[in-house]
């Protein structure tokens with residue numbers, strides 16, 4: 653049985669839930685094909701421990717694909733991330749009180765890594781089900797970007813494809829949001845598309861600015 657490791661984050665910034673984990677935990681054990689299933693795990697929201705936890709899980713579970721997810725406050729759709737950058741610049745402290753500003757994720761590492769997932773196919777598959785999705789050109793400069801960068805850095809030169817998805821908040825007054833069942837279905841579709849698609853489609857997901 654092959655494993656697709658899917659992660660979500662614990663709450664941060666005084667929130668009591670994080671929709672990324674609330675959705676991902678409902679996908680635990682979902683089968684992607686006869687010989688592949690999702691294993692769901694939660695990551696701590698701290699610069700010192702998040703990536704280390706993820707890399708430990710990769711060591712333990714030997715997944716064939718890794719997709720990390722996190723809350724993107726203010727996002728209104730399922731955002732398939734294109735790129736992770738080698739910068740930490742935290743606007744708020746993480747859950748251990750750390751707030752790195754303008755430090756490298758990996759000292760001496762490349763400026764950025766691209767997702768190795770078929771991001772356009774993922775967006776199209778989610779949209780075809782009537783669920784909002786888009787390619788995102790930045791995963792920010794907080795813990796999610798750091799985890800995404802360290803993930804891509806660790807898997808360079810391996811057969812294991814990997815990437816990151818940001819999700820909207822759950823419904824709350826005045827905030828862009830997505831209902832949990834819609835989010836769960838959208839993530840399931842995105843992950844399934846990633847699993848079965850080798851060659852990505854060519855279709856614009858760009859922005860003018």
Ligand code: PCA
Nearest residue numbers: 661697722723794795796
């Ligand atoms: N979102 C944060 C970190 C954890 C999460 O769910 C981010 O976008 O960096």
